[in-house]
Amino acid sequence: MSTATTTGSIPGYAFGDPSLPRAPLSDEDFQKLKATVLFTEDDERYLRMAGDVLEDQIDDVLDLWYNFVGSHPHLVYYFTDPQGEPIGDYLQRVRARFGQWILDTCRRPYDRAWLDYQYEIGLRHHRTKKNQTDGIRSVDHIPLRYLIAFIYPITATIRSFLEKKGHSAEDVEGMHQAWFKSVTLQTVLWSIPYARSGDW
Numbered sequence: 001m002s003t004a005t006t007t008g009s010i011p012g013y014a015f016g017d018p019s020l021p022r023a024p025l026s027d028e029d030f031q032k033l034k035a036t037v038l039f040t041e042d043d044e045r046y047l048r049m050a051g052d053v054l055e056d057q058i059d060d061v062l063d064l065w066y067n068f069v070g071s072h073p074h075l076v077y078y079f080t081d082p083q084g085e086p087i088g089d090y091l092q093r094v095r096a097r098f099g100q101w102i103l104d105t106c107r108r109p110y111d112r113a114w115l116d117y118q119y120e121i122g123l124r125h126h127r128t129k130k131n132q133t134d135g136i137r138s139v140d141h142i143p144l145r146y147l148i149a150f151i152y153p154i155t156a157t158i159r160s161f162l163e164k165k166g167h168s169a170e171d172v173e174g175m176h177q178a179w180f181k182s183v184t185l186q187t188v189l190w191s192i193p194y195a196r197s198g199d200w
């Protein structure tokens with residue numbers, strides 16, 4: 001089993017960058033959050049398994065997700081310029097980081113560096129930092145309601161990819177549940193900048 005995470009030189013990918021802001025939650029808060037989505041060591045094991053299943057299917061997963069976004073004008077809108085045209089460069093750069101995110105979700109330990117990058121990803125969807133990483137002019141903010149709603153398609157569509165490598169029904173289900181928990185957990189972390197101080 002490979003545990004490598006392909007970081008290479010993906011433009012704008014800043015996992016582990018010491019200059020990132022610290023995620024404003026304690027280890028204890030994070031443990032409670034994990035317990036709330038029933039995330040256990042079994043899920044960690046299943047995510048590692050999912051990483052091995054998905055690593056050579058990343059482009060196919062991204063094609064599907066990008067088709068989904070591209071076929072909904074109200075979603076592709078968040079990648080458009082002031083004239084309403086999708087910014088190809090922006091879509092491509094985010095796509096590379098999105099691919100890395102799939103592997104990070106499966107293979108990274110969910111430690112402080114990971115928490116800090118979750119906080120960063122939340123800021124990048126929020127008006128605090130959207131567009132800055134790629135230096136483009138686009139819509140300045142993605143509403144929280146779409147972040148939350150996205151949990152469903154990002155989870156439902158991964159299943160057929162998890163089924164492709166001949167794993168038992170039990171393993172596929174385990175990988176899928178672990179993925180669902182992780183995406184939920186991450187979306188909760190990304191919601192930090194959207195909540196009023198003290199409300200999160």
Ligand code: HEM
Pocket residue numbers: 012013014069075076078079094097098101121124125129130131132133134142146147148150151154183187
């Ligand atoms: C569960 C929900 C979502 C997931 C898992 C997800 C995943 C990601 C990832 C991994 C990145 C790149 C992070 C990085 O810079 O390293 C990203 C950025 C981005 N996502 Fe999402 N996303 C979600 C919801 C949405 C929604 C609903 C939209 C609206 C169409 C959206 C639009 C964008 C845009 C425009 C960026 C680039 C932000 C920037 O300017 O830096 N995302 N997303």
